[in-house]
Amino acid sequence: MKRDARFTLLELVVAIGIIALLVGILVPVVGTVREKSQKTACASSIRSLSMSVQLYWNDFGTYPSGWLRQNLFGQYHDSAEGFDCPSTKKPYELFYVPRTPTGLDRVFLSCARHQLAAAGPGKGVRPAPAGEVLFNGVPVVGGATIEDGPITFEDGTTVTVNGKAFVLASFYTEIHRLYNAMRVFVDYDKVTLNATVPVGSSFEAIVPAATITASGATLQIKTDVLGASGKVNAKIKVTAGVADVTTWNGEGMSVTPASGQVTVIGPVTDAHRLPPWL
Numbered sequence: 185m186k187r188d189a190r191f192t193l194l195e196l197v198v199a200i201g202i203i204a205l206l207v208g209i210l211v212p213v214v215g216t217v218r219e220k221s222q223k224t225a226c227a228s229s230i231r232s233l234s235m236s237v238q239l240y241w242n243d244f245g246t247y248p249s250g251w252l253r254q255n256l257f258g259q260y261h262d263s264a265e266g267f268d269c270p271s272t273k274k275p276y277e278l279f280y281v282p283r284t285p286t287g288l289d290r291v292f293l294s295c296a297r298h299q300l301a302a303a304g305p306g307k308g309v310r311p312a313p314a315g316e317v318l319f320n321g322v323p324v325v326g327g328a329t330i331e332d333g334p335i336t337f338e339d340g341t342t343v344t345v346n347g348k349a350f351v352l353a354s355f356y357t358e359i360h361r362l363y364n365a366m367r368v369f370v371d372y373d374k375v376t377l378n379a380t381v382p383v384g385s386s387f388e389a390i391v392p393a394a395t396i397t398a399s400g401a402t403l404q405i406k407t408d409v410l411g412a413s414g415k416v417n418a419k420i421k422v423t424a425g426v427a428d429v430t431t432w433n434g435e436g437m438s439v440t441p442a443s444g445q446v447t448v449i450g451p452v453t454d455a456h457r458l459p460p461w462l
């Protein structure tokens with residue numbers, strides 16, 4: 185008996201079923217392999233970028249402030265791509281602030297997508313689990329711009345924002361402590377941050393005129409751009425505990441309830457303007 189060369193309906197259904205099964209098995213495997221290789225590429229980019237940051241430090245005795253691409257591309261970092269995570273194509277988040285009074289002058293580079301960070305520099309890349317950040321009770325990720333409302337970090341730090349602010353970071357440092365940071369750009373103009381930071385938690389606000397670091401404190405930070413003079417100011421008032429303030433020109437001071445409202449006035453610089461990708 186001559187076999188019909190055409191597929192029977194049953195054979196077709198079986199063949200399609202087998203193909204679907206294979207696709208179902210292979211697609212997640214391919215996805216996992218790609219994800220792993222991108223995480224490896226991301227770790228390598230962070231490592232190389234942290235070396236460029238170190239080279240900059242060797243020349244200037246300070247870490248670059250502002251955005252890495254502006255400060256490092258060309259002279260300190262050859263690759264134009266090395267500033268972005270290979271998966272998200274977003275720039276690495278740089279958390280550097282000269283913490284003059286505490287002496288904890290250091291830099292963090294991190295990728296929220298791959299939960300990687302380089303601290304130091306010189307301490308290498310390590311896993312940096314992100315902490316949950318809620319805005320009005322809804323989760324937001326590092327890099328979110330928020331307006332008018334309360335931000336709650338995983339360690340209980342709360343910041344009520346009037347105006348616009350940028351959630352810079354919330355991740356666990358090498359000593360398993362959450363590092364929470366927010367930033368206010370010149371372009372946001374008048375912003376008020378009311379922060380309550382529990383003991384054992386740390387919060388940093390990077391505003392155009394100063395960087396304010398607090399742990400176990402209640403404080404208010406007001407930013408303003410002065411019209412005609414073209415300058416920026418930050419008004420800092422601490423109602424409990426102490427805040428370490430590093431001014432735009434690197435001077436340090438401790439602000440306590442006894443200090444009253446402290447005003448820092450500084451120039452508008454590019455480092456405090458909105459970066460092009462925001």
Ligand SMILES: [Zn+2]
Nearest residue numbers: 226269295298
């Ligand atoms: Zn990444």
